[in-house]
Amino acid sequence: MSFNEDLTDIEIENFVNELDKVVQEQNYMSAFQMAIDKIHEYPTCDKLLYSATLYLDGALFLYSVPEPEQYRETFETFYKRLSVNEIPEIRDTAISMLISYARNRGEYSKAEELINMLPFSTIDREEQLAILYHKQKKYEDAEKIWEHRVLKSVTDIQTALINMLEIALLEKYNNNAEFFADMYETITRQFCFPEWMRYNAHLLLAIDKKSKDESLSILKKMLPAMRKEWTPQDCKLYQCTEDNGVTSLSSKVAASFCEELSNNAEYAFLRDCIEFRELMAKMNN
Numbered sequence: 001m002s003f004n005e006d007l008t009d010i011e012i013e014n015f016v017n018e019l020d021k022v023v024q025e026q027n028y029m030s031a032f033q034m035a036i037d038k039i040h041e042y043p044t045c046d047k048l049l050y051s052a053t054l055y056l057d058g059a060l061f062l063y064s065v066p067e068p069e070q071y072r073e074t075f076e077t078f079y080k081r082l083s084v085n086e087i088p089e090i091r092d093t094a095i096s097m098l099i100s101y102a103r104n105r106g107e108y109s110k111a112e113e114l115i116n117m118l119p120f121s122t123i124d125r126e127e128q129l130a131i132l133y134h135k136q137k138k139y140e141d142a143e144k145i146w147e148h149r150v151l152k153s154v155t156d157i158q159t160a161l162i163n164m165l166e167i168a169l170l171e172k173y174n175n176n177a178e179f180f181a182d183m184y185e186t187i188t189r190q191f192c193f194p195e196w197m198r199y200n201a202h203l204l205l206a207i208d209k210k211s212k213d214e215s216l217s218i219l220k221k222m223l224p225a226m227r228k229e230w231t232p233q234d235c236k237l238y239q240c241t242e243d244n245g246v247t248s249l250s251s252k253v254a255a256s257f258c259e260e261l262s263n264n265a266e267y268a269f270l271r272d273c274i275e276f277r278e279l280m281a282k283m284n285n
Contacts, residue, residue: 006045015048016055028065032056036074046082050090053078057097062252064259076101083117092118143240150237154191158184165201169208181205192235196225196254210269216276219261223283226254258283
């Protein structure tokens with residue numbers, strides 16, 4: 001039985017913030033159960049289901065939650081429900097997450113079927129709004145859209161370069177891989193992204209070569225940079241951009257990354273180095 005039909009956007013945002021607080025101060029399981037109870041309380045509120053599920057799914061990685069598959073089974077059920085939602089953002093994001101789940105399980109035919117469900121449109125809604133705001137002399141509104149376009153475009157290029165780099169490494173095209181890594185660093189620097197991001201690509205190269213010296217040299221710069229505050233408004237490209245919590249997110253990614261460095265087999269070749277252990281101790285403190 002449902003005695004409550006809906007929550008406001010502000011109420012949902014506040015609830016997701018509560019979930020994050022519970023994860024940090026208690027544990028992930030408590031936050032998960034808290035979300036399930038709230039979803040049962042508001043069974044027809046898809047916006048709540050959408051926001052809570054996306055947060056908890058992302059938190060599995062951010063907080064290095066053990067045995068994540070026990071939660072993903074529930075999330076996949078939720079995404080299936082949301083994949084037929086009338087709100088395009090909710091529907092398309094849910095389908096994208098189902099694609100990711102299927103792809104990670106090696107269910108490629110299923111992933112392709114889901115990809116073909118995604119809508120195709122030649123009309124760029126965001127661009128049309130920006131042009132309209134410009135004509136109406138709503139310059140700040142137009143500027144926000146174009147700034148968002150820059151941020152998204154650079155992120156898309158970064159993603160493409162990382163994937164091209166990984167393919168080059170698999171095909172043993174080391175010169176191509178170096179080129180892609182250099183390009184990744186240049187773009188990240190030129191477009192004023194957080195400092196730690198510029199080291200991502202070259203760290204992949206160093207890890208692939210199992211080079212202790214190169215890996216440590218990069219980590220000594222990258223890990224401390226994750227603790228630095230990043231204010232996008234300091235760059236003219238993003239002066240109208242609202243605070244998006246990237247600094248806080250970077251700190252959480254740093255904690256998760258340090259956990260991986262300490263436990264993942266991929267980085268085992270580093271763990272017999274005194275310098276590496278000292279760096280990990282410094283980051284943990």
